[in-house]
Amino acid sequence: MYSRYIPPPKGAPAKAQSHSIAEIAPKPSTKPQPTAYARYIPPSKSNNAPPTQSQSSQHVRFDDAKDGNDFYDGPPAKKAKITEDDSPEKSKKKSKKSKKSKTEGKQRSTTPDTKINGVSGPIGESAEAGADQQSPNGDATALEETSNQQVDVENSKEGTSSLVGKKEEKKIKEKKERKKEKKKKRNVEAATEPEDDTPMRHKSVLERKAKSIRAPKPQVVAEEEEADNAAMQDAPPLTGDAMDVDAKSEEIEVHGLEPLPQPEPVAPDTSKPTYETLPSWLAEPIRVSAQSTAPFTEFGLSPELGIAPETAQRLSAKGYKQAFAIQTGVIPLLLPHHCKSMQGDVLVSAATGSGKTLGYALPMIRDLSNGNRHLTRLRGLVVLPTRELVKQVQQVFDECVGVFAHDGAKRRPRIAIAMGSQSLEQEQNALVDREERYDPDAYTQRAKRLDVLNGSASDGEEDEGYNTEDEERAAIRRREDKIQTLPDHVISYRSKVDVLICTPGRLVEHIKYTPGFSLDFVRWLVVDEADKLLGQGFQQWLDVVIPRLQTTNLPGARNHKQSNLSGVRKVVLSATMTRDLDQLEGLKLRRPRLVVLEGYEVEAADTQADHALPAFLGEAAIKVSDPNLKPLFLLDFLRSKYILGEATLDKAKQEDSDETSSSGSDSDPDSGADSSPGSTKASPAPLRKLPTVLIFTKSNETALRLSRLLTLLAPTFERMTGTLTSTTPYATRRDTMRSFIAGKLRILVASDLVARGIDLPSLDHVINYDMPSSIASYVHRVGRTARAGKTGQAWTLFTNPEARWFWNEVASQDVIQRSRRVERIRVTEEKEDAFNDKVAAYEAALEKLGQEAGAGHGRNRERRQ
Numbered sequence: 001m002y003s004r005y006i007p008p009p010k011g012a013p014a015k016a017q018s019h020s021i022a023e024i025a026p027k028p029s030t031k032p033q034p035t036a037y038a039r040y041i042p043p044s045k046s047n048n049a050p051p052t053q054s055q056s057s058q059h060v061r062f063d064d065a066k067d068g069n070d071f072y073d074g075p076p077a078k079k080a081k082i083t084e085d086d087s088p089e090k091s092k093k094k095s096k097k098s099k100k101s102k103t104e105g106k107q108r109s110t111t112p113d114t115k116i117n118g119v120s121g122p123i124g125e126s127a128e129a130g131a132d133q134q135s136p137n138g139d140a141t142a143l144e145e146t147s148n149q150q151v152d153v154e155n156s157k158e159g160t161s162s163l164v165g166k167k168e169e170k171k172i173k174e175k176k177e178r179k180k181e182k183k184k185k186r187n188v189e190a191a192t193e194p195e196d197d198t199p200m201r202h203k204s205v206l207e208r209k210a211k212s213i214r215a216p217k218p219q220v221v222a223e224e225e226e227a228d229n230a231a232m233q234d235a236p237p238l239t240g241d242a243m244d245v246d247a248k249s250e251e252i253e254v255h256g257l258e259p260l261p262q263p264e265p266v267a268p269d270t271s272k273p274t275y276e277t278l279p280s281w282l283a284e285p286i287r288v289s290a291q292s293t294a295p296f297t298e299f300g301l302s303p304e305l306g307i308a309p310e311t312a313q314r315l316s317a318k319g320y321k322q323a324f325a326i327q328t329g330v331i332p333l334l335l336p337h338h339c340k341s342m343q344g345d346v347l348v349s350a351a352t353g354s355g356k357t358l359g360y361a362l363p364m365i366r367d368l369s370n371g372n373r374h375l376t377r378l379r380g381l382v383v384l385p386t387r388e389l390v391k392q393v394q395q396v397f398d399e400c401v402g403v404f405a406h407d408g409a410k411r412r413p414r415i416a417i418a419m420g421s422q423s424l425e426q427e428q429n430a431l432v433d434r435e436e437r438y439d440p441d442a443y444t445q446r447a448k449r450l451d452v453l454n455g456s457a458s459d460g461e462e463d464e465g466y467n468t469e470d471e472e473r474a475a476i477r478r479r480e481d482k483i484q485t486l487p488d489h490v491i492s493y494r495s496k497v498d499v500l501i502c503t504p505g506r507l508v509e510h511i512k513y514t515p516g517f518s519l520d521f522v523r524w525l526v527v528d529e530a531d532k533l534l535g536q537g538f539q540q541w542l543d544v545v546i547p548r549l550q551t552t553n554l555p556g557a558r559n560h561k562q563s564n565l566s567g568v569r570k571v572v573l574s575a576t577m578t579r580d581l582d583q584l585e586g587l588k589l590r591r592p593r594l595v596v597l598e599g600y601e602v603e604a605a606d607t608q609a610d611h612a613l614p615a616f617l618g619e620a621a622i623k624v625s626d627p628n629l630k631p632l633f634l635l636d637f638l639r640s641k642y643i644l645g646e647a648t649l650d651k652a653k654q655e656d657s658d659e660t661s662s663s664g665s666d667s668d669p670d671s672g673a674d675s676s677p678g679s680t681k682a683s684p685a686p687l688r689k690l691p692t693v694l695i696f697t698k699s700n701e702t703a704l705r706l707s708r709l710l711t712l713l714a715p716t717f718e719r720m721t722g723t724l725t726s727t728t729p730y731a732t733r734r735d736t737m738r739s740f741i742a743g744k745l746r747i748l749v750a751s752d753l754v755a756r757g758i759d760l761p762s763l764d765h766v767i768n769y770d771m772p773s774s775i776a777s778y779v780h781r782v783g784r785t786a787r788a789g790k791t792g793q794a795w796t797l798f799t800n801p802e803a804r805w806f807w808n809e810v811a812s813q814d815v816i817q818r819s820r821r822v823e824r825i826r827v828t829e830e831k832e833d834a835f836n837d838k839v840a841a842y843e844a845a846l847e848k849l850g851q852e853a854g855a856g857h858g859r860n861r862e863r864r865q
C-alpha cells in the first residue's frame with residue numbers, strides 16, 4: 001500500500017516525480033509505467049534470503065521494463081536492463097518493445113488474479129526470479145553484445161574500402177578492449193551503488209531498533225552509537241516501501257535476537273548489623289556471665305576501699321552470702337577507684353530478680369558511711385516509678401546501713417522516702433530541719449530583699465538576692481524570707497537525710513516547694529526501672545532534676561573523696577533497659593559503662609535478644625476457646641494440677657476423703673481429681689494447699705471484677721484472695737502486700753501496678769489472665785516469680801486473636817532469652833452436663849455482681865448528695 005519515492009535517473013522527464021500512490025496501487029489492467037521510473041536494483045547477496053516488500057516493489061517497477069516475465073524462464077530480457085548510460089532514444093525503443101511484449105504477455109496470461117501490477121505468480125517467486133535474472137554478469141554480456149554490434153557496423157564500412165592496415169585493426173581491437181573494460185567497470189559500479197544504498201538504510205533502521213531494545217551501554221559505546229544515529233539522521237527519510245521493509249525486517253530481527261542482557265544477580269547480604277552508629281560503650285557492654293558469683297570481700301582496691309570482712313559477715317547473716325552475678329559486675333565499678341575509666345556512670349541491664357538493688361545500694365551506703373559523722377546532707381537520690389518500689393528499696397537500704405553500722409564506721413547514713421503517701425508538709429518536715437541562727441549580716445541582706453519584695457526599694461534593685469534565671473528557686477527564697485525571725489537572726493535549713501528514695505513526681509514537688517530542700521550536695525543519682533522513668537509519662541522530672549545536679553554554688557560539695565572525683569555518679573538500671581540514646585540523653589551521662597547480665601539460652605545461639613528471663617522460670621500458654629467464659633476457665637485452672645501440683649492434689653484428695661468419711665458428708669470423693677483446666681468439679685479442699693498465685697489483668701476495673709467473681713464462684717477463695725490496683729487506697733495496698741508476702745493471702749489479682757520491681761520471694765505462679773501490652777510488660781510480669789535463683793512458673797492465657805503476637809513475639813527466642821521454650825498446654829474437653837452447671841453458676845455470679853455494682857453506684861450517689 002505504501003510507495004517509495006525513488007528519484008528518476010538523470011535526464012528522465014520531470015513529470016515522473018509526481019507519481020502517486022494510487023498509480024502504484026494494484027491495478028491489473030493499468031498501463032505499464034514509463035520506463036523512466038524503473039531503476040535497476042540488484043538482488044540481495046543471498047539468494048536464500050526471504051523475499052521482502054522492497055523486492056516486490058522493485059518488481060512492480062521492474063515489470064514495466066520486461067516482456068512477459070510471468071512465464072519467462074530464460075535469460076533476463078536485455079531491454080529491461082536500463083542503466084544511467086542509456087540514451088533517451090534507446091529508452092524509447094525499449095519502451096516500445098516492452099509495450100509490445102506486455103501486450104503479448106497479457107494475451108498469454110490466464111490467471112489475472114495472481115498478478116500484482118502485472119507480475120504474475122507469488123511475489124516471492126517473482127522477486128527471486130527477478131533477482132536471479134538480473135545478475136551483474138548478465139548485464140555485462142548484454143552490453144558487450146551491443147558494442148560488438150556497433151563494431152561490426154564499423155568493420156563492414158571499412159571492409160568496403162579494404163585499406164585498413166593491421167595497425168589500425170590492432171588499435172581498434174585495443175579500443176574495443178578498453179571500451180569493454182570501461183563498460184564493465186561502470187556496470188559494476190552501477191550494480192554496487194544501489195546495493196549499498198538500500199541495505200544501508202535498512203541497516204540503520206534495524207540498528208536503531210536493536211538499540212532500543214538493548215540494555216544501556218557503557219558511555220563509550222553509547223557515544224559511538226550516537227554518532228551512528230546522527231549519520232542515520234542524515235540519510236534520506238524513509239518512504240512507504242522502506243517502512244514496509246522495516247516491518248518485514250522486524251520479523252527477521254526477532255528471529256535473530258539474542259536474550260536480553262540481564263543484570264548480574266545480587267548476592268544476598270549475609271552480614272550482621274554492626275551497630276556502628278552506637279557509641280562504643282553501648283555497642284560493647286561489659287558482659288557478666290549468669291553463673292559467676294563472688295565473695296563480697298573480693299571487691300575494691302583494698303579492704304578500706306572495698307567491702308570489709310565484718311561487713312561481708314553481716315551481709316551473710318542477712319542472707320546475702322555471696323554476691324550475685326550482676327553484683328560482681330556492678331559493685332566494683334561503683335566502689336572508690338582512682339582510674340578515670342572506673343569513675344563514670346553505670347547502666348545495668350539484668351533480668352528480673354537478679355539482685356540489682358543490692359548492686360547499687362551497697363556501694364552507695366558504703367560511701368556515705370565514710371563521711372563526717374555530724375554532717376547530714378542530702379547526698380543520694382534514688383528515683384523509682386511506684387510507691388511500692390520505694391518502700392521495697394528503702395528496706396534494702398536500711399539493711400545496708402545496718403551492715404556498715406559497725407564499730408569502725410564513722411556515721412550511719414539516714415534514709416528517707418518521698419512518694420506522696422503522706423501530705424507534702426509532713427514530708428517536708430521529715431526532710432528538712434529549720435532553725436534560727438544568729439547572723440546579723442545575713443539578717444541585713446534579707447531585710448534588703450524584703451524591701452524589694454514590698455516595693456520600697458528603688459528601681460534596678462528588684463532582683464537583688466534572687467536568681468531570676470531559676471524562677472522556682474527564687475520563689476522559694478521569697479517565701480523563706482517572709483518567715484519572721486528574732487532580730488539579727490535568719491532561718492537556716494539543714495537536710496535531715498542522706499539518701500532520699502522517691503517517686504519522680506514527689507521529688508519535683510520538693511524541689512519546687514520545700515524551703516531548704518537542696519540538691520547541692522547530691523553526688524549519687526539512681527534511676528531504677530529506667531526505661532519506665534525515661535519513657536512517656538515520666539518525662540518532665542528530668543528537666544527539673546538534672547540541671548540542679550550539674551551546677552552547685554558550693555565548691556567541693558559533690559566530692560567523692562576516696563576516688564578523688566567530683567560530680568554526680570549516676571546509676572541507671574532495668575530488666576528491660578533502653579538502648580535509646582534520645583531517652584538516655586536527658587540523663588547527661590558522664591563516661592558511661594553498660595553492664596549486661598547474660599541470659600540462659602535454650603540453645604547456645606548467639607541471639608541479639610535485648611531481654612533475658614530468670615534462669616529457673618518455666619513458661620506455658622493455654623488457649624481460651626471462649627473468652628466470655630474466661631473467669632470460669634481461670635477458676636478451673638487454679639484448681640488444676642498445674643497450679644496445685646500432683647502431690648498436693650493427691651494429698652488433698654486423701655484429706656478430703658478422710659474428712660468426708662468422718663463427717664458423713666455426701667460430697668463427691670473424686671472431686672478435684674480431674675486436674676486439667678476445664679475439669680468438671682473440683683473440691684474446695686485443695687484450695688487450702690493453694691500455692692501463691694499472682695494474677696495480672698489489663699486494667700484496675702478488670703482486676704476488681706475478676707477478684708469478686710472468683711470469690712462469688714468459689715466462696716472459699718474469699719479469705720485468701722486480695723486485690724491490688726492503683727485505685728486501691730495506699731494503706732490498703734500496703735496491708736494487702738504484706739499479707740500476700742506473709743502467705744496469708746494466696747491469690748493476688750492485680751493490675752500492672754505491681755508488674756515492675758516488686759520482690760515477692762515466695763511467689764510460685766504468675767498468671768497473665770490478660771495479655772500484657774508489650775514484651776517489656778511480659779518480662780516484668782513473669783519476673784515476679786523465679787527470683788534470686790528460685791524456681792517459678794508463668795502461665796499466659798491467650799485467645800485466638802492474641803495467639804499470633806504471643807507466639808511470634810513473646811515466645812520467640814530472638815526477642816527474649818530464656819532457659820527453656822514456652823510450653824503449650826492443651827485443655828481437655830469436659831462433660832456437657834457439668835459444663836452447663838458451671839455456666840449456670842457463672843451467670844448467677846454475674847447477676848450478683850451486677851446488683852452489687854448497681855448498689856455501689858447508688859451508695860456513691862447518695863454520698864455525693
Ligand SMILES: Nc1ncnc2c1ncn2[C@@H]1O[C@H](COP(=O)(O)OP(=O)(O)OP(=O)(O)O)[C@@H](O)[C@H]1O
Binds near residue numbers: 323357787
Ligand atoms: N547476694 C545475694 N544473695 C542472696 N539474695 C540476694 C542477693 N542479692 C539480692 N538478693 C535477693 O534477690 C531478690 C531480688 O533482688 P532485687 O529485688 O534487687 O532484684 P532486681 O534485679 O532488682 O529485680 P527487678 O528487676 O524485678 O526489680 C531479693 O529478694 C533480694 O533479697
